Amino acid sequence: MQKLFQIQHAKLENMTTFEDILSAPSVFENRNVLSPHFVPKELPFRDNEIKRVMVAVAPALAGERPRNLFIYGKTGTGKTCTVRRVMKEFEEQKTSAQNVYINCRMYNSRYRVVQRIAKQFIPELDKSGFGLSHFYEKLIEYIKTGEQRRLLIIMDEVDMVKDLDELIYTITRMNDELDVGSISIIGITNRLNFKDVLDPRSKSSLCETEMVFTPYTPTQLRAILEQRGKEGFKEGAVHESAVNLAAAIAAQETGDARYALKLLLKAGEFADERKISMVTDKEVEEARRNVDIDLATETIATLPAHQQLVLLSVCSLSLKGASYAKLGNSDAERNLMSGEVYEEYSKMCRKYKKPKRSARWYREYLNDLEMLGLITTIESGRGMRGHTRLIKPGYDAEQMRKIIMEQSFAKDVQFASPKQSTLSLDGEEGQ
Numbered sequence: 001m002q003k004l005f006q007i008q009h010a011k012l013e014n015m016t017t018f019e020d021i022l023s024a025p026s027v028f029e030n031r032n033v034l035s036p037h038f039v040p041k042e043l044p045f046r047d048n049e050i051k052r053v054m055v056a057v058a059p060a061l062a063g064e065r066p067r068n069l070f071i072y073g074k075t076g077t078g079k080t081c082t083v084r085r086v087m088k089e090f091e092e093q094k095t096s097a098q099n100v101y102i103n104c105r106m107y108n109s110r111y112r113v114v115q116r117i118a119k120q121f122i123p124e125l126d127k128s129g130f131g132l133s134h135f136y137e138k139l140i141e142y143i144k145t146g147e148q149r150r151l152l153i154i155m156d157e158v159d160m161v162k163d164l165d166e167l168i169y170t171i172t173r174m175n176d177e178l179d180v181g182s183i184s185i186i187g188i189t190n191r192l193n194f195k196d197v198l199d200p201r202s203k204s205s206l207c208e209t210e211m212v213f214t215p216y217t218p219t220q221l222r223a224i225l226e227q228r229g230k231e232g233f234k235e236g237a238v239h240e241s242a243v244n245l246a247a248a249i250a251a252q253e254t255g256d257a258r259y260a261l262k263l264l265l266k267a268g269e270f271a272d273e274r275k276i277s278m279v280t281d282k283e284v285e286e287a288r289r290n291v292d293i294d295l296a297t298e299t300i301a302t303l304p305a306h307q308q309l310v311l312l313s314v315c316s317l318s319l320k321g322a323s324y325a326k327l328g329n330s331d332a333e334r335n336l337m338s339g340e341v342y343e344e345y346s347k348m349c350r351k352y353k354k355p356k357r358s359a360r361w362y363r364e365y366l367n368d369l370e371m372l373g374l375i376t377t378i379e380s381g382r383g384m385r386g387h388t389r390l391i392k393p394g395y396d397a398e399q400m401r402k403i404i405m406e407q408s409f410a411k412d413v414q415f416a417s418p419k420q421s422t423l424s425l426d427g428e429e430g431q
Contacts, residue, residue: 026234027271027279033232034265036076036258039084044227045220046078049213053086056209057186060097060150061090065175065182068206072189073213074371076256079188080156082213087154099152104160105302110167114139117153132170140174143181151183158187158206159194160302168202192371197364215255222247224257225264233268238279242267245284253373262291296395299372300403306349306357308404310365311374313344315401318393335378338366338389366391374400 032038043050059066071079087099100120107116111132118125118135122142125135143149153171161167171183187206195203216224225243246267250260264279266287271279300308317336342362349356357365366389369375373394393400 024272025277027237027268027277028232029234029237030232031265031268033228034261034268036261038228039081039088040227042227043078043081043085044224045216046082049078049082049211050086052211053083053186054089057086057090057152057184060152060184061093061095063096063148063150065150066152066184067208068185068187069209069211070187070189070195070207071211071213072192072194074192074215074254074256075190076250076253076258076260077213077215078257079213083154083156083186083188087152090152096147097150097152099154101154102156104155104157108160108162110161110163110170113153113155113161113167114170117151118142121151136170136174139183140177143174143178143183146181149181151181152186153183154186154188156188157190157302158185159189159191165199165202168198168205172205190371191368193364193367216251216257217255218247218251221250221255221257221260225260228261229264232264233279237271237277238264238268239281242279242281242284245281246287249284249288259291259295262294263287266291292395293399296374296400297403297407299374300400301407305354306361307365307368309348309352309354310341310345310362311369312401312404313341313348314369314375314391314393315397315404316348317341317344318397319401335390335392338377338391341391370394 033040053069053071056069057066071083073079084101087101090097090099098121100117102113102116104113107113114132114135115125115130118139122138125138143151155161158164168185171185174183185206192212195207198206222244225247229238229243243264246260246263249263250256253259263284264287267279267283270283270286271277274283300311303311314336317340342359345362346356348354366375366377370377375391375394377389377391379389
C-alpha cells in the first residue's frame with residue numbers, strides 16, 4: 001500500500017491544475033472535522049456544562065430576561081464549542097429570542113461591539129458613518145417594536161474589549177430604558193482572573209451567573225482525538241501511538257483540546273507533503289514545533305503593550321545570559337529572578353517611551369503571561385537569599401523575541417489604549 005501511495009504521489013511533481021492537486025491521494029477524509037472551530041454533533045465530557053448553559057439561556061425562550069453569564073477557563077477546554085452547540089439548538093426553537101456571536105479579537109471596543117450587534121439585527125445599518133448613539137437608539141427601537149424580543153450577545157474573548165466597563169454600562173442602560181424585551185450577555189474568557197480587573201459595577205452586572213470549564217484529562221483528550229480522527233482521517237491513516245502522543249503533549253499544555261487537534265491536523269499535512277500513507281509519531285513531533293510557533297505568534301499578537309514589554313524582557317535576558325537564579329540543580333541556567341526581569345522591563349519602557357507600571361501591575365502581567373503559557377514561573381526555595389519568583393520562557397526565547405519585534409515595536413504598532421473614563425454615548429470608532 002505504501003508503495004502504491006508513493007507512486008500516486010509521484011504525479012505531484014508535474015501537477016499544473018487544481019484538479020490534479022485535489023485528486024492527489026491524502027490521509028484526510030474530511031480535514032474540517034479536525035479544525036478547533038468545528039462543532040461536532042456530540043461534545044464529549046461536556047454534558048453538564050451544556051445543561052448549565054441551556055438552563056441559563058432558557059428564560060429567553062419563554063419571553064423572560066436571562067441573567068448575564070460569565071464563562072471562564074483555560075484555552076481549549078470547550079467553552080466556545082459548548083456555547084455554540086447550545087445556540088444551535090436555541091435557534092431551532094423558532095421564538096422571538098435572537099442571538100449574535102461576536103469575536104472580541106476583531107470587535108475590541110464598545111463602538112465596534114454595539115455596531116456589530118446593530119448590524120446583525122438591523123440590515124439597513126450595514127454601512128459606515130453612524131455614531132454610537134445612533135446604533136444605541138436603533139437597537140432600543142428594534143427591541144421595543146418586536147414581540148418580547150430577547151437578545152443574547154455571545155462575546156468570545158470578552159477580555160479583549162479595551163473599554164469593557166463602558167460597554168457593560170451601555171448595555172445596562174439599554175435594559176433600564178426597555179419596558180419590553182432585553183439584552184443579555186454571555187461573556188467567554190481564557191483569563192481566570194479577568195473579572196478581578198473589572199469595575200465593581202461591571203463585575204456585578206456581567207457575572208450574575210458564573211461557570212468554570214476545567215481542563216480535559218489525558219484520557220479525555222485521547223478520546224476526543226479518537227472521535228475526531230475517525231471522521232477526519234481515512235481508515236488506517238493514523239497510527240494509534242500518534243494519537244496517544246498528541247494527547248500526551250496536549251495534556252502537558254494544561255489539557256488543551258484545541259492544541260491537540262492542531263497537532264493532529266498539522267501532522268496529517270506533513271504526511272501528505274511527504275507522500276506517506278500513515279501519520280506516525282515523527283509527524284506529530286514535527287507538528288509540535290510548528291504549532292508552538294503558530295500559537296505563540298497568535299497569542300503575542302493580542303497582548304497589550306506592557307505585557308509584550310515584560311515578555312520581551314524575559315526573552316532578552318534569557319538570550320543575553322544575564323545573572324540567572326541559582327537553584328542548585330540542572331535547571332538553574334534557565335531561570336531568571338523576578339527582580340532582574342522587572343529591572344529589564346523598566347529599561348524597555350524607557351527605550352520604547354512607555355510609562356513604567358508599578359510592581360503590582362508587573363506581577364499581574366507575569367500571572368497573565370504564565371496563564372497563556374508564554375512563560376513559566378516557580379517560587380524560589382532554599383539556597384536563595386530572600387524570596388523571589390523564578391521565571392523562564394515558555395517557548396523558544398529567540399522566536400518570541402523575533403515575533404514581538406516584527407509584530408509590534410519594530411513596526412510601531414499602536415497598542416490598545418487605556419480604558420476611557422467617559423461613559424458618553426457620543427463617541428465614534430477610534431475615539
